[in-house]
Amino acid sequence: MLFALPGALHIGLWIGLPVVAAIVLSFTDFNVFKAPGLVGLDNYQEIFSDGQFVHSLRTTLLYAVGTVPVTMAISLGLAVLLNQGIRGQGFFRTAIYLPQITATVAVALVWSYMLQSDGLANRALEAVGLGPVDWLTDPSIALFSVILISIWQGIGFNTLIYLAALQGVPGDLYEAAAIDGAGAWRRFISITVPMLKPATFFVLITSTIGAFQAFDQVFVLTRGGPAYATTLTTYEIYQTGFSDFRLGVACAQSVVLLIALLVLTVVNTRTMGEARDGH
Amino acid sequence: MTNLDRRTVLRAAAAASAGAATLGIAGCGSSSSGSKGNGSVSVLTPVFATAPGKKVLEGRVTRAFRKGHPDAKVKVDYSTWDVLPEKISTSLAGGTLADIVMVGFGWIPPFAAKDTFAELPDSLSSPTGYVDQVIAPARYGDKTYALPLGVDPIVVAYRKDHFEEGGITQIPKTLDELRAAAKELTQHKAGGGFKRAGIDISAANLRQQWINALDACGGRLFNTDGTKVLFDSDQGARALEYLAGLVRDGSTSLAFRGTQAMPLETLRKGTSSIMPTTASAIGQTAVESGGQKDLDKIGYFVLRDTKPSLFVGGTLVTVSKRSRNQEAAFDFLRAVTSKEVSLAVTDPNGYLPPFKDISADKSIRNPAAPLIKDNSQYSLSEGGTPAWMEIRQTIIPVMEGVLTGKQSVDKALDALRKQSEDAIGRI
Numbered sequence: 001m002l003f004a005l006p007g008a009l010h011i012g013l014w015i016g017l018p019v020v021a022a023i024v025l026s027f028t029d030f031n032v033f034k035a036p037g038l039v040g041l042d043n044y045q046e047i048f049s050d051g052q053f054v055h056s057l058r059t060t061l062l063y064a065v066g067t068v069p070v071t072m073a074i075s076l077g078l079a080v081l082l083n084q085g086i087r088g089q090g091f092f093r094t095a096i097y098l099p100q101i102t103a104t105v106a107v108a109l110v111w112s113y114m115l116q117s118d119g120l121a122n123r124a125l126e127a128v129g130l131g132p133v134d135w136l137t138d139p140s141i142a143l144f145s146v147i148l149i150s151i152w153q154g155i156g157f158n159t160l161i162y163l164a165a166l167q168g169v170p171g172d173l174y175e176a177a178a179i180d181g182a183g184a185w186r187r188f189i190s191i192t193v194p195m196l197k198p199a200t201f202f203v204l205i206t207s208t209i210g211a212f213q214a215f216d217q218v219f220v221l222t223r224g225g226p227a228y229a230t231t232l233t234t235y236e237i238y239q240t241g242f243s244d245f246r247l248g249v250a251c252a253q254s255v256v257l258l259i260a261l262l263v264l265t266v267v268n269t270r271t272m273g274e275a276r277d278g279h
Numbered sequence: 280m281t282n283l284d285r286r287t288v289l290r291a292a293a294a295a296s297a298g299a300a301t302l303g304i305a306g307c308g309s310s311s312s313g314s315k316g317n318g319s320v321s322v323l324t325p326v327f328a329t330a331p332g333k334k335v336l337e338g339r340v341t342r343a344f345r346k347g348h349p350d351a352k353v354k355v356d357y358s359t360w361d362v363l364p365e366k367i368s369t370s371l372a373g374g375t376l377a378d379i380v381m382v383g384f385g386w387i388p389p390f391a392a393k394d395t396f397a398e399l400p401d402s403l404s405s406p407t408g409y410v411d412q413v414i415a416p417a418r419y420g421d422k423t424y425a426l427p428l429g430v431d432p433i434v435v436a437y438r439k440d441h442f443e444e445g446g447i448t449q450i451p452k453t454l455d456e457l458r459a460a461a462k463e464l465t466q467h468k469a470g471g472g473f474k475r476a477g478i479d480i481s482a483a484n485l486r487q488q489w490i491n492a493l494d495a496c497g498g499r500l501f502n503t504d505g506t507k508v509l510f511d512s513d514q515g516a517r518a519l520e521y522l523a524g525l526v527r528d529g530s531t532s533l534a535f536r537g538t539q540a541m542p543l544e545t546l547r548k549g550t551s552s553i554m555p556t557t558a559s560a561i562g563q564t565a566v567e568s569g570g571q572k573d574l575d576k577i578g579y580f581v582l583r584d585t586k587p588s589l590f591v592g593g594t595l596v597t598v599s600k601r602s603r604n605q606e607a608a609f610d611f612l613r614a615v616t617s618k619e620v621s622l623a624v625t626d627p628n629g630y631l632p633p634f635k636d637i638s639a640d641k642s643i644r645n646p647a648a649p650l651i652k653d654n655s656q657y658s659l660s661e662g663g664t665p666a667w668m669e670i671r672q673t674i675i676p677v678m679e680g681v682l683t684g685k686q687s688v689d690k691a692l693d694a695l696r697k698q699s700e701d702a703i704g705r706i
Binding site for chain 1: 369371372394470472676677682
C-alpha cells in the first residue's frame with residue numbers, strides 16, 4: 001500500500017485532478033476573466049454545431065488513418081530487417097531511432113526549410129524534371145506533408161518495440177518451419193506476425209493515442225493552415241482555450257477528444273484482444 | 280446545491296485547472312507572477328528578448344525604476360508574440376499575471392473590456408508628444424490603459440533596378456497598378472516555380488496586409504464602438520480580391536518565402552521585386568548590413584488606392600489591474616516608455632519610437648523612417664472591438680482559403696462576418 005502511494009499521488013494530482021476539473025469546467029463559461037458559471041450542455045451543443053471543431057475531428061481521423069498503419073507497417077519491416085544480423089546493425093538502429101529522440105520542434109523546423117518553395121524537396125523534384133510542389137501551403141497537400149513527417153518521426157519508437165518483441169520469438173519455430181519447407185514469406189506471415197500480436201497491440205494503442213494528441217508538428221509547421229487544412233483537434237482546442245480565452249468550450253472539446261480516444265481504445269482492445277487470444 | 284456552493288465548486292475546479300497549467304509552465308522555467316510588498320514588480324514582455332534589449336530593460340530601465348524603489352526587484356518573463364496570449368490566459372487563470380504586461384496594438388479593448396488592465400493614473404493618462412495615431416490603440420472608451428513603447432508600420436519595399444528594367448517609372452498609386460506591376464516584373468522558371476516573384480507577400484502578416492489594403496480602399500473593420508462588422512463591404516472584397524489576384528496572376532504564391540532568419544531576403548537577393556514588409560525588418564537589415572549601402576537598390580512607398588494607408592503595429596505597455604504594486608508598476612511603466620529607453624530599444628530592433636520629435640531622428644538608422652514620418656497621418660492599426668482576440672485568429676485561415684482558390688471572396692467575407700458577429704455577440 002505504502003509503495004503505491006507515490007504513484008497514486010502522482011496520478012491523482014497530475015492526471016486525475018486536471019481531468020475531473022476539465023470535465024467540471026466543460027459545463028461552465030470559464031474564460032479566465034471572471035468566475036465560471038454553469039451553462040449546462042451549451043458548450044457541447046456549440047462545438048457540435050460549430051463546423052470548425054467537427055472539421056478538426058475529421059482531419060484528426062484522417063491524420064490517424066494516414067500515420068498509424070503506415071508507421072506500423074514500415075516499423076515492422078525495418079525491425080525484421082534489423083533482426084537479420086546485417087552489418088552495421090548498430091548504426092542503422094541508431095539512425096532509425098534518432099528522429100524519435102530529436103525534439104519535434106527542431107524536426108519540424110528542419111522539415112519546414114526542406115519543404116519550402118525553393119527547399120531541398122522541390123530542388124530534388126526540379127533535378128528530375130518535375131515542377132515544384134507547395135508542400136505546406138496547398139490545402140490539398142499540407143496534411144499529407146504533415147503525415148509524412150509524422151511517419152518519419154514515429155518509425156523509431158515502433159521499430160524498437162517490434163525489435164524487442166522479435167528477440168523473444170523462439171528460433172526453433174523458424175527452424176521447424178524451414179524444415180517443413182516454408183519460405184521466408186510464409187514464415188513471416190505464419191510465425192512472425194502472430195507472435196508479434198502483443199507488440200502490435202501495444203504499438204497500435206500508443207500510436208493511435210499519439211496521433212490523436214499530435215500538436216507540435218502542426219504548431220511549428222503550419223499553424224493549422226492553410227485554410228484549416230491541418231487543424232488537428234488538439235490545435236483547435238489550443239486556439240479555443242488560449243487565443244479565444246474560452247476555456248469552458250476548450251474543456252468540452254477536450255472531453256470529446258478523451259471520449260473519442262476511450263472508444264477507439266476499447267474497440268482496439270476488443271478486436272486486437274480477441275485476435276491475440278486466438279478467437 | 281446552493282448557488283454559493285456551486286460557485287465554490289466551480290472556482291475550485293478553475294483553480295485546480297489553472298494551478299496545473301501554471302505549475303506546468305513553471306516546470307518549463309518560464310512562469311510569470313505578480314509581486315507583492317517592497318515595490319517589486321514582474322514584467323511580461325514579447326520584446327526586449329535580444330541581448331541589447333535585455334541590457335536596456337535589466338540595466339537602464341531597472342536602474343531608473345529603482346531610484347524611487349531602492350529595495351524593489353524586477354522579475355522579467357521574456358515571451359514571444361506567438362505565445363503571449365497563452366501566457367496571459369494561463370497567468371490570469373492562475374492569478375499570477377505580471378504587474379507590467381506588454382501587448383500589441385489592438386489588444387487593449389479586449390482586455391480593458393474584461394477589466395484586466397488598470398486605467399492609467401492622471402499623471403500618465405493624457406500623454407503628450409506622441410504621434411496621435413499611436414495613442415488611439417492605447418485607449419478603450421474614453422480611458423487610457425497603456426503607453427506605446429515602439430511602432431512597427433508596414434510599408435511596401437521594392438527593387439528600384441527591377442522597376443527601371445521593367446519600364447515602371449512611377450510608384451503604383453492604386454491596388455490595380457500594384458497588381459499590374461507585380462505581374463509585369465514576375466519571371467517564371469521553365470519547369471515551373473519562380474525565377475523572380477513579382478511580389479513576396481510572406482514578409483508581413485497576411486491579415487495586416489488585408490487590413491492595410493482595406494483602409495487604402497477607404498473601408499473599415501468595425502464601427503466606432505466595435506459592435507458592428509463593416510469589413511464585409513465592397514472595399515473589404517476589393518482588398519481581398521487584390522491579394523487573391525496577386526496569386527491568381529502568378530505574381531506570387533503562399534509558398535514563396537525567404538527564411539525567417541534573414542529579413543528582406545528575397546528582395547535583397549533579387550528573387551522578388553516588391554515586398555510589403557515591416558519597418559522592423561527594414562531597420563534590422565539596415566543595422567545588420569552596417570548602414571544603408573546594401574539597401575541602395577531598395578525603395579519604399581506607402582500602400583495606396585483611393586487614399587494612402589500606413590498600417591501601424593507596435594508594442595503597448597500596460598499594468599495589470601490585479602497588480603498588488605500598482606504604484607510601483609506605473610513607475611516602471613513611466614521608466615520603460617521614456618524617450619531615452621524607447622530610442623535605445625527600438626532602433627537596434629528596427630522599430631521606431633512613437634514620439635513626434637524623434638520619429639525621424641537622424642540617429643535612427645531605419646531608412647524607411649522619413650517615409651513613415653511623412654505619412655503618419657494615414658496611420659491605422661488593427662482591432663477596434665473587444666472581441667478582437669477571437670476574431671484576429673480567424674482571418675488568416677479564411678484568407679488562405681481565398682488565396683488558394685478554395686473559396687470565393689464573397690463566401691469568405693460572409694464566413695468571416697458570421698464568425699466575427701458570433702464573437703462580438705459573446706462580449
